[in-house]
Amino acid sequence: MDEFEVKFKKKIDKLFKDSFEEITKSKFDTFYKTLQKDMQDLNSINGEVKFGKLVYSINKTKDRWVTKYIESPLSALNVEVQAAAYLYEKVISKEIDIDKFRSIYGCDSVEELKDRMIKEVEKWKTNKDSLLTSFVGFKKLAKVSIKPAFKNDILKTYYNYINSPESGLKSYEHVTRIPSILGNIGIDTTNTQKFLDKSEINQMESQSSELALTGTIDRLIVSEENQTKILMQLEKQVYLRIANDQESQDLMTQIALIKAVKQLNHLDLKIITHYYTNFYNIVSNDSIGKYISELVNEIGLSDNSNNYKLVIDSLLKIGSIRLEAEYEGRNIKGSLLEVFIDIKNGRKFAEVQLGGFLKTLIIMDSTFNFNKDTFDLLSRDAQQLAIWLQHRRLKNVLDDSKFSEAIAVQYLANAILMRAKDVYKRRDRLSRALEELKVYKLIVKDYEYNSKEYQFIIDYIRLPKEVICNIQNKNFKTGELIEGTILKK
Structure with missing residues (x-):
């Protein structure tokens, strides 16, 4: 292990090792080794995508656990409440003093105890930084839930760590994320x-x-x-x-x-x-x-x-x-x-x-991702054309593996809603947007205008072979691709 891995392993051992081995009765180091591939994925160019899915899974788990904790008659919460109710009956019957109840539960009634316990677990659920393994009833969960919880907590900790100043690692440029459905909808770039x-x-x-x-x-x-x-x-x-x-x-x-x-x-x-x-x-x-x-x-x-x-x-x-x-x-x-x-x-x-x-x-994971610094340099027309052409570019790979196509001016104008009906005015506006994409090396490699057919011949920037293969095998998500991404030095 390199210096970073040693440093992170010490951090993880301190957080999870003792509790993992106590609950599962198995070796933590052996379990930790099984997570290496997942950690590599989180440290890749698609790390944000993987982390988004991880957070979604964690949030769903929290919802499920809290609902069961509150509603199940056999949950730790309701067992505790039942025990408190039994003791409180003795307070009512004068068998014990209220101070005894107060010293045990830190409150004056069963309702107050239940409300406090529910508030505490709801606070845990909504806290973005809380770990699954810190759940109040974690040790009493079914065994099938234990190891996945440790796995998710370790991966979450890893992602947060590699993206923190403490790690000293490189991070990726900020990304502008656009719902891919907008690649099908024309946009009025003038707002009029x-x-x-x-x-x-x-x-x-x-x-x-x-x-x-x-x-x-x-x-x-x-x-x-x-x-x-x-x-x-x-x-x-x-x-x-x-x-x-x-x-x-x-x-x-x-x-x-x-x-x-x-x-x-x-x-x-x-x-x-x-x-x-x-x-x-x-x-x-x-x-x-x-x-x-x-x-x-x-x-x-x-x-x-x-x-x-x-x-x-x-x-x-x-x-x-x-x-x-x-x-x-x-x-x-x-x-x-x-x-x-x-x-x-x-x-x-x-x-x-x-x-x-x-x-x-x-x-x-149906998202068009663009390097924010590059995308922000584009005009409104060029931004909209980038979104619209990215949709066509990926679809062309799926249909016939081509990275070049002819698009009529009137059809290309579907991407940008224009008041001008004159084909030459539309051509000029589209040409300016295409030139920007070419200059910034975003989606478009080159283009030319065919005046006889009133159409643009657009050559797209080729995608990596593995991406082409995944698209054709229908094993590709648009969110896996970030256009114009540059590693920070």
């Missing part, structure tokens, strides 16, 4: 395109007396080429609830709601990506709470009231959108993000949870 066109809005206004708060506003997005079907719904009732206007029956509010519905734009993409990246290693029911001003700064916008309003409008939209998609062989339904907006200390505050749709994508 309307979801509903003028005639539809006028029709809504002419029928204003029939408008209702219930129901959804739907948009069906169908890609005939790859048979991906996406139903995007904006639930009006949810929209108004998030806006703290649930009881409003005001007609103008309803019309304003209809007008506010837009296709996803670049600001929506930034906010979805921001939360998706932050939630990537959580994958739980935890929430992220931020003042709107904090969120505005974190996504790189100027600190002013107009941007506060834009961000709130985007959160309202994202929080009330539900998606249904036939995707990667599965039917996925759910929200993108669960959003709650309120006033805290006199300031607008957003509490956000990971929605069911995005949570499923993380579990499926």
